[in-house]
Amino acid sequence: MNEIQLKYGCNPNQKPARIFMADGGNLPVEVLNGKPGYINFLDAFNSWQLVKELKENTGIVAAASFKHVSPAGAALGFPIDRVLRKMYHIDSKMKLSPLACAYARARGADRMSSFGDWIALSDICDVPTATIIKNEVTDGIIAPGYKPEALEILKSKKGGNYNIVVIDTNYVPVSLEHKQVYGITFEQGRNDLKIDARMLENIVTENKTLTEAQKRDLVLALITLKYTQSNSVCYVKDGQVIGVGAGQQSRIHCTRLAGQKADLWQLRHMPKVLNLPFRDDVAKPNRDNAIDVYLGDTPEDVIGDDVWVETFTKQPKPLSKAQKQKWLSTVTGVCLGSDAFFPFGDNIERARRSGVTAIVEAGGSIRDQQVIDTCNKYGIVMAFCGLRLFHH
Numbered sequence: 001m002n003e004i005q006l007k008y009g010c011n012p013n014q015k016p017a018r019i020f021m022a023d024g025g026n027l028p029v030e031v032l033n034g035k036p037g038y039i040n041f042l043d044a045f046n047s048w049q050l051v052k053e054l055k056e057n058t059g060i061v062a063a064a065s066f067k068h069v070s071p072a073g074a075a076l077g078f079p080i081d082r083v084l085r086k087m088y089h090i091d092s093k094m095k096l097s098p099l100a101c102a103y104a105r106a107r108g109a110d111r112m113s114s115f116g117d118w119i120a121l122s123d124i125c126d127v128p129t130a131t132i133i134k135n136e137v138t139d140g141i142i143a144p145g146y147k148p149e150a151l152e153i154l155k156s157k158k159g160g161n162y163n164i165v166v167i168d169t170n171y172v173p174v175s176l177e178h179k180q181v182y183g184i185t186f187e188q189g190r191n192d193l194k195i196d197a198r199m200l201e202n203i204v205t206e207n208k209t210l211t212e213a214q215k216r217d218l219v220l221a222l223i224t225l226k227y228t229q230s231n232s233v234c235y236v237k238d239g240q241v242i243g244v245g246a247g248q249q250s251r252i253h254c255t256r257l258a259g260q261k262a263d264l265w266q267l268r269h270m271p272k273v274l275n276l277p278f279r280d281d282v283a284k285p286n287r288d289n290a291i292d293v294y295l296g297d298t299p300e301d302v303i304g305d306d307v308w309v310e311t312f313t314k315q316p317k318p319l320s321k322a323q324k325q326k327w328l329s330t331v332t333g334v335c336l337g338s339d340a341f342f343p344f345g346d347n348i349e350r351a352r353r354s355g356v357t358a359i360v361e362a363g364g365s366i367r368d369q370q371v372i373d374t375c376n377k378y379g380i381v382m383a384f385c386g387l388r389l390f391h392h
Contacts, residue, residue: 049227076240142166339390
């Protein structure tokens with residue numbers, strides 16, 4: 001198939017719309033179910049590149065959860081413990097494959113942002129993964145294939161209209177990319193730079209020690225940033241993205257936004273949060289929203305005297321600022337990546353408060369030494385990768 005007609009472009013007034021191969025060849029994708037739209041395919045192709053590159057780099061299955069052409073989460077297929085199962089609303093007895101763990105982690109990074117996501121899987125979708133997806137609100141999925149039973153499970157979503165796309169893993173895109181803005185054609189070489197641990201060899205801080213786990217997480221951060229709308233910053237923990245700040249005009253705002261998301265992920269581990277007394281009839285998206293509000297600045301919006309009965313079986317007590325700060329003060333071992341250099345040490349100060357102990361950034365700022373000095377102040381190890389990873 002050379003082209004796929006779309007209902008409309010980014011917005012309903014933007015017609016006609018299609019995806020097609022300019023050289024007259026066949027598209028490397030096939031729609032197995034549903035009718036994906038313009039933004040769906042933007043998410044699909046960006047997310048597929050991310051998980052494909054993660055799998056090639058690590059040898060571990062990977063998954064991504066995309067919204068508006070940036071990842072809400074991405075992860076490798078490491079096992080999920082009891083706490084994460086509860087955080088991600090997965091039954092303690094359910095058998096999970098590595099791929100199912102990867103998607104649960106990717107979705108679990110920022111469940112609020114992942115509501116209605118586009119999913120990418122590095123490997124053939126199996127039944128455990130499809131079973132998790134069946135119970136989530138999501139727009140569609142791209143993968144290199146689907147087990148027959150998994151495909152039937154996915155086809156049952158959204159009244160039979162769930163978007164399912166299969167991609168040819170042997171497809172190699174052309175080396176030059178084109179896009180049009182205001183009727184003018186832009187051309188650039190495709191960003192096919194391979195990211196691996198060799199990018200971390202230029203360690204510029206007094207602390208020179210990077211563990212293998214830190215190297216893995218820093219590479220995960222860089223690959224995620226490669227497919228995130230810039231400016232962007234990414235926090236990673238244990239093979240899982242836990243906070244992405246995307247599309248901000250100021251880098252410190254990226255660092256703060258991603259740090260806030262990472263902090264929320266950490267706070268969701270608190271026993272008091274894990275054991276919130278939800279009513280059985282409260283759906284997962286409503287639980288996620290309630291947790292987000294409960295951990296925010298206005299918990300009374302969900303636990304106040306006049307509203308708590310709508311969500312809980314008994315009225316929860318609020319978490320104090322001191323309780324949250326005490327929990328976050330114990331967090332450590334978080335890795336941080338930036339898609340360009342940090343211009344000021346304030347980014348490091350903010351990252352440190354979210355438990356960051358290892359950083360990778362491009363380097364090249366006239367204030368590099370100030371940033372290095374701030375890392376040295378806290379014993380943080382930092383590598384300059386020499387790469388800018390802007391993506392638009």
